[in-house]
Amino acid sequence: MNSSELIRALGVPEGPVDVVLDTDTYNEIDDQFAIAYMMRSPELRTKAIYAAPFFNENSSGPEDGMLKSYDEIFKVLELLGERAEVYKGSPEYLPDEGTPVKSPAAKDLCRRAKEYSPERPLYVVAIGAITNIASALLMDPSIKDRIVVSWLGGHGMDFHDTKEFNLIQDVAAARVVMGSGVPFIQLPCYGVVTSFSTSRPELEYWLKGKNPLADYLCRNTIEAAESYASGTAWSRVIWDVTAVAWLLNRDDRFMLSRLQPVSLPAYDGQYERCPTAHLMRYVYHINRDALLTDLFKKLTD
Numbered sequence: 183m184n185s186s187e188l189i190r191a192l193g194v195p196e197g198p199v200d201v202v203l204d205t206d207t208y209n210e211i212d213d214q215f216a217i218a219y220m221m222r223s224p225e226l227r228t229k230a231i232y233a234a235p236f237f238n239e240n241s242s243g244p245e246d247g248m249l250k251s252y253d254e255i256f257k258v259l260e261l262l263g264e265r266a267e268v269y270k271g272s273p274e275y276l277p278d279e280g281t282p283v284k285s286p287a288a289k290d291l292c293r294r295a296k297e298y299s300p301e302r303p304l305y306v307v308a309i310g311a312i313t314n315i316a317s318a319l320l321m322d323p324s325i326k327d328r329i330v331v332s333w334l335g336g337h338g339m340d341f342h343d344t345k346e347f348n349l350i351q352d353v354a355a356a357r358v359v360m361g362s363g364v365p366f367i368q369l370p371c372y373g374v375v376t377s378f379s380t381s382r383p384e385l386e387y388w389l390k391g392k393n394p395l396a397d398y399l400c401r402n403t404i405e406a407a408e409s410y411a412s413g414t415a416w417s418r419v420i421w422d423v424t425a426v427a428w429l430l431n432r433d434d435r436f437m438l439s440r441l442q443p444v445s446l447p448a449y450d451g452q453y454e455r456c457p458t459a460h461l462m463r464y465v466y467h468i469n470r471d472a473l474l475t476d477l478f479k480k481l482t483d
Contacts, residue, residue, distance in 0.1 A: 183327040183363070185461075187300045191330050191365035192441060192463040194431045199305050200298070201226045201429065202291065204271070205422070206236035206310030206348075207258065208250035211402045215477065216309055216422035217258045218395060221266070222480040223430060226305075229294065230267040231255050232287035234310030235275065236351065244311075244351075245273035251310075261395040271314040275352040282317035291318040295325035303365070305429055308333040309422035311348055316355035319362050326364040333359070333366070334425040336447055338373025339464070343451040346371045356447050361456055366444065367463040369424050369437075378424055378468045379417040382407070388478040396481050420477075427473050428465065436476070438467040 183191070203220055207213040220226050233252035241247030248271050255268050271287035282288065291306070291314065298304040306329050308315055315333075319326060335348040335356060348371075349356050360366055369375055382404055389396040407418045427436045444462045445453035 183300050183365070188365055188461060189441065191300065191303060192367065192461065195305065195429060198225050198227055199429060200229050201305045201307060202230045202232065202294065203228065203426075204232040204234050204287070204306065204308040204310060204312070204314050205255065206234040206247060206251050207254040208240055208247060209236045209238065209310065210240070211399070211406045211418075212420040212422040213251075213309055214254070214258050214399055214402065215420050216307075216426050217255065218262055218399070218481055219423050219477055220307070220426045221262050221264050222483070223426070225430060226426070228266050229304070230269060230290055232269050232290070232314050233271045234308075235272050235313055236310055238347070244275060248273060261398055272317060275311065275313050276316055276354040276358070279354045279358050280320065282320035283313060284317065284321065285314060287314040288317040288321060291315065291329075292322045292325060295328040298328040300327050303328055303330045305329070306331045307425050307429070308335070309348070309425050311351040311355065312359050313352045313355045316352070316358040319358060319364065323362070326362050330365040331359060331367065332369070332425045332428045334369045334371065334375065334421055336368060336370050338370040338466070339445070339453065341370070341373045344447045344453060345451050349447055353447055353449055360444050360446055360462070361458070363458065363460055367428055367439070367465065369428065369465045371421060374466055375421050375424050375468060376419055377470050378421065378473065379419045379470070380474060381417045384474075389481060392482040399481065423473065423477055424465070424468060430476075436469050436473040437465050439463050439465040
């Protein structure tokens with residue numbers, strides 16, 4: 183892919199596009215919103231959903247997190263009344279920057295990407311540890327010219343470190359993807375996507391009682407927030423929606439971004455210069471009200 187093709191690929195797509203989603207759905211409450219938003223956006227044609235590994239208090243390890251996410255994907259699809267091809271992802275993180283972890287998800291991406299081209303790429307929305315995508319790129323580097331990756335990961339360039347949950351789980355995978363030359367859009371968490379939050383009154387006003395899916399999302403979000411913030415004036419960030427929304431960002435209606443050279447996440451928790459200095463797109467502002475309005479409308483239509 184030459185520089186003009188790369189810049190074109192880093193722009194907001196026009197018209198319906200084909201998308202796969204890589205998600206650690208059981209990790210917390212925002213992946214469910216992202217799946218529903220993607221499936222309810224007619225501009226996005228969902229071709230597959232991949233379960234990503236994660237490890238926190240909701241799992242006993244990366245493989246358990248991936249398997250729980252795999253099951254949760256089907257639960258959300260059932261509430262949506264939709265079907266999709268769903269694949270299990272990696273049971274572990276990359277052991278190093280040169281060794282892929284082969285999984286049904288990584289194999290599917292390698293195969294599926296062959297059907298696309300720089301002129302008509304497959305869009306990959308990644309909202310978890312980016313292990314599956316890195317593995318596919320290591321397994322078949324040629325697919326980097328056939329896909330575009332939109333990833334929620336890392337923190338803002340002005341934040342004091344890069345130690346965000348999706349990134350810190352598999353730094354090697356993030357370095358592989360960001361350094362590969364694949365068209366890459368980064369939606370940083372602290373300092374950028376933190377602005378995309380909602381509150382109990384909003385959730386109850388817009389979602390409660392509207393349909394089973396809306397009730398499920400409303401209840402899950404409130405219960406999650408109340409588990410650690412009961413008695414306070416809390417808000418809850420629903421991070422992952424933004425990585426889907428990038429593909430719908432015509433006329434900058436949901437977010438602002440810029441082209442800049444890739445900075446790689448280093449193992450010391452900072453960013454470092456990428457040797458190739460190729461361009462990526464960096465989102466630096468979220469139009470919270472416009473995006474939340476579109477999300478709530480699609481969840482309740």
